[in-house]
Amino acid sequence: MECVVSSVVAVLLLHTVSMTHAASTHSSTDHSQVVAEADALRNSGWWIWSHPATSNHCSWLGITCNEAKHVTGIRLRNYQVPIGEVSELNLSLLPSLNFLILSRMGLNGSISDQIGSLTKLTILDLSHNQLTDPIPHQIGSLTKLTHLDLSFNQLTGPIPHQIGTLTELTYLNLSSNVLTDVIPSSLGRLTKLTHLDLSFNQLTGPIPHQIGTLTELTYLPLSSNVLTDVIPSSLGRLTKLTHLDLYCNKLIGSIPHQIGSLTKLTHLDLSSNQLTGPILNQIGTLIELTYLEFSGNELTGVIPSSLGRLTKLTHLGLFYNQLNGSIPHQIGTLTELTYLHISGNELTGAMPSSLGCLTKLISLDLCKNQINGSIPPEIGNIKSLVTLDLSDNLISGEIPSSLKNLKKLGRLDLSYNRLSGNLPSFITNNCKQTTINLSQNDHLEGYAGYSICTRGHTISLTLIISLSLTLFFVTLILGFAFGLWWKKRQLQPESMAAKKNGDLFSIWDYDGRIAFEDMISATEDFDIRYCIGVGGYGSVYRAQLPSGKVVAVKKLHRSEIDEPTYLRSFKNEVQMLGQIRHRNIVKLHGYCLHNRCMFLIYMYMERGSLYCMLSDEVEAVELDWVKRVNIVKNMAHALSYMHHDCIPQSFIGTYQAITSF
Structure with a gap:
């Protein structure tokens, strides 16, 4: 019996010694890792100006640690400490990082392959720096990322397709770089994305139809690239979108009718492309729109009366297209408009008197069309107008005296029309505050054909x-x-x-x-x-x-x-x-x-x-x-x-x- 007890005691003692040794080894290893992390921060030289070499690294500016003193986060913004190349910080020695935020810190150089070792990272923000070279494909190893922002740098090369493995992402911003090649279709696997910004790059090729699988998206700017081909109809599945911006590309074809399904849109910009065909009636279903810009395309047909249902619009730009027909009277229901530009088209007919209902308008530009008839006196109701340009049309009749009510008017251009009658007295009385161009109206009495009234002088x-x-x-x-x-x-x-x-x-x-x-x-x-x-x-x-x-x-x-x-x-x-x-x-x-x-x-x-x-x-x-x-x-x-x-x-x-x- 004593022999058995002795054996049990010996085993327990051996187990205790083994456990103690293991704990000691783990503690030693853990301490070594903490020291290595502190050295990585110290050796970067980023904190040397504000902290002595012997201080506790967890108390340094922008550093977050857990209870074991492992660095779990770095958050520095707006040049809080002197910083240089991003490679000066050895990321491979910081495996516990949950977030790395170094925005507006003047970082330069390239993003190191070591970024792939930060497998616990959920937030990576290196935006607004001067980072160069391609995005390393190792970024695809950061599978816990929910937020990735590399915008406003000078990154080059293609978007690595490995980004498609970051299926937890809700925010992806690669805008304002020099990224090239096509938008990888693998982005279609990022089904939790709510924000995708690839604007202001040099991306080419078509918009991949796989973008249509990102049904949680609310914000999608792809503007200022060199994207070609048609706007994919799959965008119509992004029913949570509030912001869609495709301006300044080389997109062709017509506006897909599926755009009419995006009923939560508040901002839609398709300007400066090569789009053809008509403005669809379905646009009138987008009743949440406040900003609509289709300018600088080759759109044809009439301005649909359904635009009159967009009663929340503050900005409507349709200039420099090939639109014809008359301005629909329903435009007068857009009483929140501050900006209305439809210049450089082939519009005919008279201006609708309903324009006078747009009492919040600041800028009205209908120049370079073939609009005829007279100037509606109701224009005088738009007392907020600062700019009124009706030049280069076929407008006839007299200048309505109601325009004297436009006390805020800074620029009035009625040149190159067929105006007649006497020059209203308010024109000359307004010279001190308004630049007025009435030139090339040969039948306008009391006015020298080649002069402009500005700041009290006729020049x-x-x-x-x-x-x-x-x-x-x-x-x-x-x-x-x-x-x-x-x-x-x-x-x-x-x-x-x-x-x-x-x-x-x-x-x-x-x-x-x-x-x-x-x-x-x-x-x-x-x-x-x-x-x-x-x-x-x-x-x-x-x-x-x-x-x-x-x-x-x-x-x-x-x-x-x-x-x-x-x-x-x-x-x-x-x-x-x-x-x-x-x-x-x-x-x-x-x-x-x-x-x-x-x-x-x-x-x-x-x-x-x-x-x-x-x-x-x-x-x-x-x-x-x-x-x-x-x-x-x-x-x-x-x-x-x-x-x-x-x-x-x-x-x-x-x-x-x-x-x-």
Whole structure:
């Protein structure tokens, strides 16, 4: 019996010793890991300025530890500590990390393959840095990730298909990088996603139909890429979407009727593509919309009356399409509208009096259509109007006296119409606060045909536009041309237009053959009467083509034409300028190299420059901080497009003529 008891005691003692040894070994290993993690943080050099080398790493800025002192999180934002290359932090020594947030920290270099060792990570945010090179495929090992944000960096290469293994993701933002290639279809496996942003990259190919499986999505911007093919009908299955932005791609085909199923949409932007066909009646089912933008496409047919059901709209842009018919009177039910632009179409008929119901409108632009009839006196009810542009139409009759009620009006353009009758007294009385253009209305009595009223003076059309309108946008094209000049790309011969008189002439985006002689005829051999601005490199002329379209023509000085080096570079770079498509950049339509002269042809714009607006006391007050922030954002988008999104990428010689609105 004593022998048995002794044996049991011996076994228990041996087990206790074994357990104690194992615990001691584990404790030793655990301590070594804690030390290794602290060393990894210390050796990065990111915390050396605020903490001594011997301090407890768990108390350092932005560091989170568990009870065992393992680092479970790093959260640093907005340059809280000096930081350099992301590789300075050895991620393989931090296996317990649950979140890694290093946003706006000035990080540079590439994302290390070590990222794949952080298998417990749920949040990874490296946004707003200067990270370069491709996204490592090892990121596909982070299968617990719910939030991945690598936006606003300079990452290149394709989106790794391994991201499709991150099936717990609810938020994925890769926007504002230089990512290329196609959108991987594997993203269709991320069925928990609510936010997917791939905008402002250089992604190509079609939108994969597998996107339609992401039925939890509420936010989907794919704008400012080079996406092609049609809009997939599978997008109609994303019934929880509130924001869909596909603007500034090369999408073709018609708008799929399945878009009408997205009844929770508040923001829909399909502008600056190559979409054709009509605006579908189904758009009228999207009654939650506040923002609708279809501008810069090739849409045809009439404006559907069903748009009148979108009573929450504040922004409606349909400009520069091929829409015809009249403006539906139902537009007057959109009483929340602040922005209505339908310019540059083929609209006919009279303006509906129901426009006067849009009492919150700030900007109304119906220019460059074929609208006839008279100006409805009800327009005078829109007392919030700051900009009213009805130019380049067939509007007749008198200027209604009710327009005197538009006390906030900063810009009124009724030029190039068929207005008649006496000039209302409020026109001249309003000169101190309103820029008014009534030119080219031959039967308007008491008004000099080529003048503009602005800030208490009557100034010639030549001077005012040259100082505050088109020259602003002329500089953009010239800045691009001369900035791109230094790249000296070799011109592809087949991309040039046919030669005439031994010289090159090319114009894009207009139907029919436009000859050099047409430009000479439109400007009467560049007569001074058509000159609207003079710059360091040439003069700008307003030219109305035989089709009725109006363009701006920049005729370069003779000294530039005689320079052979400049000519070669000009030919190369002007071809590249023609490929730039962005709603905040003035579009180049063509150019001419003739033995008599050389000129650029581009969209005619009548907006003043930001400099002139800020220099004017009245206009500066109206340009409130919300508008100024929007201007900065639009400029940033344009600059980002030219640096990262435009193919080929553009070197910018001057920034001063990006459109702000």
